[in-house]
Amino acid sequence: MTPLNFVTGSCRALGMTLVALATGIGCAKPLATVEGNITFDGTPVETGSITLESIDRSGPSAGCTIENGKYKVAGKLGVAPGKKTVRIIGIRKTGKRMEAGPPMPPGTMVDEVEHFIPEIYNSKSTLSLDVVAGQVNQHDFDLESPTQ
């Protein structure tokens, strides 16, 4: 074996070992990516959060922050496939200023904020989603105020 052949041979062996190691590390339970847009009464949800829990509350909960009407739950913190209950909250400024109170010093003023998405979309959620393994689950939520 010439030295050059030896080097390329060992490099190939090393490469294959590394590939084997990498796949070995990455062979945990496959998690799916879920992404999309969220609007409320036609307007994108600027700030909020989305939570996906299994219908039977087995497995861990997944979710992320909603920014400028978009969300993406991906990567190591993705979603396990299956049927999910979806909870969405949205926060907005009311435009009013108010005193923060303790433990901030007296006179500290802050913007008042409020939840604006009704509880049928969060604490008493009626939203659900079927997450499919091995693909990017594109899903938009167009939420509307409940009709009286």
Next chain:
Amino acid sequence: MGYCKQQKTFSLVRLPAVSGRGRWHAAAFTLVELLVVIAIIGVLVSLLLPAVQAAREAARRSTCTNNLRQIGIGLHLRYDAKQTFPAGFCTYYGTGKGPPGQRCPTDTSWVGLILPYIEQLGLHDAIDWSKWHFSFGGKSVWNLHIPLFQCPSNERQDISGTQLAQGTYVANNGVGPMSECHVGAADNGRPWKREGGREAAGAFFINSWLKMSQIPDGTSQTVLLSEIRIVNQADVELSADHYQYDGRGVMHYPEGPLYQHNHTPNSSIPDQLRTQWCMSTARSPCIGTYPDWSTRDYIVTARSDHPGGVNLLLADSSVRFVGDSIDLNVWQALSTPEARPGEPIATDY
């Protein structure tokens, strides 16, 4: 001969050697050989370095676990002396009175109540227990770090200005949001609770003073404390007045030393915090969902810098490591001292 020539051209180390015919010539490594050796050393070092890092994290984690255990012993020492666990936080507006034999001025948290039992009697005695504990401006006991509350896996926070001292270890408030505060003297100091607020009570909440008899789930199936990932204030831009910072882990105020079991450990779902106390980072995400203490739409998830899970201190004072992949219903069952209808029995987790 040609081979010999090549060797000479690439030789870096010249050593006298004897060839087969007894003639002197330079024996040396070829460049290729050298590169192979370097590559092998490189591979070995790259295998070693993560192992060294892992060993360091293992050491930090062991200190972190030990701290949690020590706080657990403190909680139990206090239990022996007072016959209750401390309240998550108190409201006895103006009077500073608690249950018989226990002083607890409004807004005092469980951390303040266990100080004498974790070798911090000096800090305890520096507090005026006869009045509402908060004083504005300047440094006070509320700005002092307690080393026992610092998990070394977590970066230590330097306190600037009027920032309140933070700790890694937080008490189980249940399934949130917290939704509790005091309402003031006009209501006889009765605690206020938001309608439809908290889903289930944990072991520490307003005026909770939990007794062992109130843990029918069993002390080995109920969580007292867990950990959070404190935001390194150097990573976020602080406002000039220093009142806007990340408040997670603040030890001596109700919004800080408590966490909730709404989401499984190390979740990427953002915590819900007071707008002034939320500085979101990729590893500790948050959104500001309420402006002041009167709403307390507060949800903080257990997180840690240990790979794969968080430490829990159970009510029997044992410490367990729980993985991120724990079932949500088991995780929530661990937070409630008393089982809710349909709750699984958390024996296997």
